[in-house]
């Protein structure tokens with residue numbers, strides 16, 4: 001038995017700062033301490049047995065539970081409006097644990113084509129290798145996804161907006177179809193963040209974050225979290241405990257510190273990304289801008305109905321061939337060139353070295369990812385400085 005979550009009736013900004021922490025402070029500390037312990041001691045054998053057998057809340061061993069990690073889990077759950085959450089060592093550990101825990105040989109899972117590269121490879125290779133059938137559908141073809149669900153499936157896996165193509169899936173519509181077919185809907189909400197979108201309120205059963213991204217937000221920690229009903233999270237927690245992909249206390253502390261400013265960062269990132277997308281779409285050396293906040297984006301109406309902000313992620317393609325990126329990217333000085341996103345620093349990179357590094361050029365082409373696409377994660381720097389830098393690099397790179 002884990003300590004049940006308290007329903008915290010606070011507004012969003014207060015939740016970001018405080019939620020989930022109160023039960024885990026010690027010695028009058030304001031912050032939850034980093035409980036740097038692999039094991040916890042019991043003098044009372046009865047209590048030790050009860051906690052070990054989950055009959056009583058408490059901590060035995062940090063692969064199973066740890067107070068700092070538990071505070072991070074509670075904060076994540078409260079921000080997503082979930083009954084509970086379980087933390088994992090990375091976003092991929094959260095995804096892998098969820099899929100392997102819920103699916104068995106002979107089951108069918110329906111997924112979208114544009115999911116994050118390593119997630120896509122789970123559906124294309126890893127799950128089929130374990131005898132799980134997968135149907136990978138065209139991301140925005142809602143009829144095709146509904147048809148596949150109707151044919152029978154156990155789980156539907158979505159991402160919206162997608163990485164790096166910023167496609168939008170109507171979560172409410174697909175979750176309703178899944179529910180009708182008796183299937184669970186899992187949504188990777190990494191790009192949107194709980195500030196901009198809450199998939200559980202749209203009918204999803206589980207929400208996953210690569211907490212490495214916006215939740216942590218300071219480029220100093222890797223982790224993941226799954227949020228949902230107490231019943232499903234309990235199953236996934238037990239599975240994760242057996243398989244070992246736990247989050248450590250230091251990482252949980254850094255995640256929570258980042259989450260205290262999540263609402264402020266996201267507000268700035270939403271605004272800045274919108275201005276940058278508008279600037280980019282007017283530049284003559286930009287061939288395509290993918291940002292759901294733009295009225296011309298094919299998913300704009302759905303995004304407007306299910307998101308409270310369009311997010312800090314956008315992608316754009318520049319004129320030229322793949323080697324044009326070799327000349328364009330080094331011209332960026334404020335914007336980092338790296339394989340991460342959702343941080344206070346702006347970060348740019350092509351899918352070939354970021355989201356789809358595990359995929360072959362053929363797989364990227366099949367996923368409809370142009371080779372000169374650049375994924376831009378907008379940080380919290382001054383918007384005009386970012387626009388000035390992008391303008392100068394676009395004006396001067398030799399295509």
Ligand SMILES: Cc1ncc(COP(=O)(O)O)c(C=O)c1O
Nearest residue numbers: 090091092116163190210212223
């Ligand atoms: C949308 C999305 N989901 C999952 C992941 C995997 O997360 P992690 O790198 O923390 O394992 C990523 C990583 O980039 C991502 O962008």
